[in-house]
Amino acid sequence: MPKAKVTFEDIGVAVTVPAGTRLIEVSEKVGAGITYGCREGECCTCLTKVVSGGENLAPPSVLEDQVLKDNMAPRGHRLACQAQILGGEIVVKPA
Amino acid sequence: MPLAAHTDSAVEIAPGVHWVGALDPHLRSFDIILKTANGTTYNAYVVRGETGVAVIDTVKESFSDDFFRRLESVADYAEITTIVLNHLEPDHSGALPELLRRAPQARVYLSSRAQMMLKALLKPAGGKPPEYIPVTTDDSVDLGGRTLRFLHTPYLHWPDTQCTYLVEDGILFSGDIFGCHFCDPRLFSDRVGDFRFSFEYYYAHIMRPFREHVLDAVALIEPLELTVIAPAHGPILRQQPRDYVHRYRELATPRLFNEARVEKTLLVFYISAYGNTRRMAEALAAGAEALGGVRVSLYDLEGGEAGVFTDLIEEADALAFGSPTINGDAVKPVWDVLSSLTTVNVKGKLGAAFGSYGWSGEAVRLIEDRLRGLKLRVPVEGLRIKLVPDTGELAACRDLGEQLARHLTGRLETRVIDMAELA
Numbered sequence: 001m002p003k004a005k006v007t008f009e010d011i012g013v014a015v016t017v018p019a020g021t022r023l024i025e026v027s028e029k030v031g032a033g034i035t036y037g038c039r040e041g042e043c044c045t046c047l048t049k050v051v052s053g054g055e056n057l058a059p060p061s062v063l064e065d066q067v068l069k070d071n072m073a074p075r076g077h078r079l080a081c082q083a084q085i086l087g088g089e090i091v092v093k094p095a
Numbered sequence: 096m097p098l099a100a101h102t103d104s105a106v107e108i109a110p111g112v113h114w115v116g117a118l119d120p121h122l123r124s125f126d127i128i129l130k131t132a133n134g135t136t137y138n139a140y141v142v143r144g145e146t147g148v149a150v151i152d153t154v155k156e157s158f159s160d161d162f163f164r165r166l167e168s169v170a171d172y173a174e175i176t177t178i179v180l181n182h183l184e185p186d187h188s189g190a191l192p193e194l195l196r197r198a199p200q201a202r203v204y205l206s207s208r209a210q211m212m213l214k215a216l217l218k219p220a221g222g223k224p225p226e227y228i229p230v231t232t233d234d235s236v237d238l239g240g241r242t243l244r245f246l247h248t249p250y251l252h253w254p255d256t257q258c259t260y261l262v263e264d265g266i267l268f269s270g271d272i273f274g275c276h277f278c279d280p281r282l283f284s285d286r287v288g289d290f291r292f293s294f295e296y297y298y299a300h301i302m303r304p305f306r307e308h309v310l311d312a313v314a315l316i317e318p319l320e321l322t323v324i325a326p327a328h329g330p331i332l333r334q335q336p337r338d339y340v341h342r343y344r345e346l347a348t349p350r351l352f353n354e355a356r357v358e359k360t361l362l363v364f365y366i367s368a369y370g371n372t373r374r375m376a377e378a379l380a381a382g383a384e385a386l387g388g389v390r391v392s393l394y395d396l397e398g399g400e401a402g403v404f405t406d407l408i409e410e411a412d413a414l415a416f417g418s419p420t421i422n423g424d425a426v427k428p429v430w431d432v433l434s435s436l437t438t439v440n441v442k443g444k445l446g447a448a449f450g451s452y453g454w455s456g457e458a459v460r461l462i463e464d465r466l467r468g469l470k471l472r473v474p475v476e477g478l479r480i481k482l483v484p485d486t487g488e489l490a491a492c493r494d495l496g497e498q499l500a501r502h503l504t505g506r507l508e509t510r511v512i513d514m515a516e517l518a
Contacts, residue, residue: 005511007509011472011474011502011507012507012508012509012510013474013509013510013511013512014509014510014511014512015511015512015513015514015517016511016512016513016514017514018514021514025514026514026517028467029514029517030474030512030517031472031473031474031475032472032474033443033472035442035443035470035472036470037470042211044254045470070207070208070210070211071207071208071254072207094443
């Protein structure tokens with residue numbers, strides 16, 4: 001299975017993950033500072049800044065896009081409970 | 096002097112500005128978490144300009160009749176051009192679907208984050224949604240000679256909250272901030288009974304978890320000329336309204352003067368039946384302290400009360416909890432503290448758990464789950480030690496403390512791990 005590397009900048013941990021993993025599946029396990037609320041892409045608690053490698057995440061769904069817009073999320077931000085890792089290298093940190 | 100709100104009529108605040116809310120004197124428990132000894136009020140307001148009439152907020156649905164009677168005493172539905180929703184919680188939006196039915200021409204002004212809540216609230220009513228306009232700080236509505244200007248004040252106490260300022264009259268319709276659950280038909284702060292306890296209690300239970308947002312809001316409000324603050328609950332503040340803004344600033348500013356401001360702070364809470372968890376706590380504290388840059392404090396949960404510990408926790412950067420396991424659980428004093436933290440903001444603080452056990456040792460994992468549930472980050476796996484910690488195990492406790500200190504002070508070496516290694 002193709003692998004990707006996601007780095008959680010706030011805690012200095014890089015994790016190699018299988019493609020298709022969502023950020024939420026990794027960030028909690030490594031104790032990164034991204035926090036979660038509804039876990040369903042509605043509440044925007046898990047807003048995450050994508051420092052680099054945003055192109056290596058699957059594009060946001062219509063729902064995620066709407067929630068980002070409603071919450072006035074700056075560019076380059078994603079919901080960690082929704083964002084799915086496709087491959088390559090990604091660096092993230094809590095918004 | 097007649098009691099202002101003991102009639103069905105609206106109550107004048109200023110010429111063309113009226114209170115059209117409702118009294119709920121028999122309420123004793125609000126939103127489950129708040130007590131009130133004399134009920135509450137649901138405050139809604141009407142502002143009349145030369146070319147438009149605005150309704151600001153509504154009331155809880157079961158008090159709709161009072162609201163509509165008062166509203167009808169000062170305005171016809173056909174005149175209403177503007178509905179402002181400062182906060183969409185049902186105690187303020189309960190009469191909204193019916194108001195929209197009676198005044199379908201009105202445009203609704205609300206914060207950006209309120210849009211999805213509005214849709215969710217209006218679901219049962221069905222039909223065509225109203226025309227609504229998301230607004231933010233400095234957006235305004237002209238009512239003809241009168242201007243409503245909006246202030247974006249989110250998270251006070253929901254994401255959607257905003258304030259609305261009537262520029263020409265210096266009246267701030269503040270939503271829940273500066274409110275309290277206090278019902279007195281004399282309505283105005285200079286006429287009602289002493290409600291200061293209620294004002295403070297409301298802040299402590301509703302606004303305190305959002306104190307950073309309170310300070311942002313206060314910074315927006317302080318430059319305004321204020322003659323009246325008209326909150327969504329409790330007395331209308333017209334006697335020295337600025338005092339209440341000042342009080343919010345005081346309340347939201349960190350309560351305990353922290354001389355360790357330049358250092359990070361780690362609080363190690365423990366409770367121990369035979370001294371084993373205490374020894375773990377002491378070793379963890381020593382390990383964290385040894386790294387430098389972290390001020391560590393040890394507290395035995397048997398010697399204090401949850402309220403005091405809550406104050407300490409609000410100011411701290413990191414928390415470690417040590418508990419023995421008794422009958423498969425952490426002990427009650429630990430849960431008492433961990434169930435008292437909804438009144439303060441702990442999101443993003445560092446958390447850890449440890450404990451000695453005799454048989455199965457569930458407490459540590461249960462505490463870690465609770466810390467994660469409270470949105471703390473738990474980057475270092477907790478330590479469970481069977482009965483008496485030996486020298487090597489105490490070294491592991493010191494190491495846990497050191498790792499926490501490294502996380503706290505940003506002295507981490509970047510690690511690369513495989514997801515398969517994660518439990």
